[in-house]
Amino acid sequence: MPTNKRESLIFTVIMCFCMVLWMSCYNVARVNDWELGLPTLADAWLGFPPAYVVAMLLDVLLASRFAKWFAFRFLVTPGKSGRLAIALAISTMMVFPMVLFMSLYGALEAFTHAGDPAMILPTWIANIPWNFIAALPWNLLVAGPVSRWVFRRAFPEGTVLAEPASA
Template sequence: MPITRKESLYFGLIMCFGMVLFMTLYNLYLNDAFGQISFLGGITDFLIGFIVALILDLYLVGPLAKKVAYRLTANTTNVLYKVLTISTCMVIGMAFFMSIYGLVTSYFHNGFSSNSVIKEFFSVFFRNFVVALPLQIIIIGPIVRYIFTKYIKTTQNNLVV
């Protein structure tokens, strides 16, 4: 989809915004935090999560996920397989790191509530993954790709002088 660095930045901004927004709402719901957190607190949590996710997307998870996905789909020309593989690799990586982020912030605010950090991590990771994967593949991914190709993507016609 994105070819230039600028296009990658725009694509990442839109994708992270959508995914972090829905996943923040989902995690607030899971933790019964809607009544406990102020509107400003919710916005602050969203913005911090968005910045963390964007940095991960642009500099760590995104490049690594694309490298793995391109190796896995090297023998196919089917674009759908490539898109689904990149999306799945991205969700695995982002769910992994954002679950760590969520645990760290949870422990920072509430202290340790579990005897096993590993068990708690896998619980959070699984809950995030089972929602993030269909959200990415069925809802956010197609919407972002539509917005990107309709309003941002540089076409060959614009490049010809």
């Protein structure tokens, strides 16, 4: 778990990369009738950079604030709940706003290719359950643990300072 704002931003970069890459591959495969192969991976990779930027902005500006507020208000208590419980509560609550926002992003992206504005709302609504059933288990079982492992291997506890050292 990150212990300050700098660690939190670094962790967010890693976690967002894992989630957006997986969800990009998942959604491109889903749109292509679950056909897996190089064309699907190429399409997912090409759509990854703008989706990553949007996801990072949504994460930092909206989703993480909501997730922490909800988790600490209703699910866990700092000082009483264990680190794992806190991590799972926040990770779970991150999925809800991110799925809503990124499903809308996907519907808007589909509109730019198809050009029918009447399809934005139905596409968005249809994408939400599909994305939720893929994002929640991936977040809790793969991306979260892998991101925490990578983060702590790259930045052992206490190595990322809260404030830069003054010269």
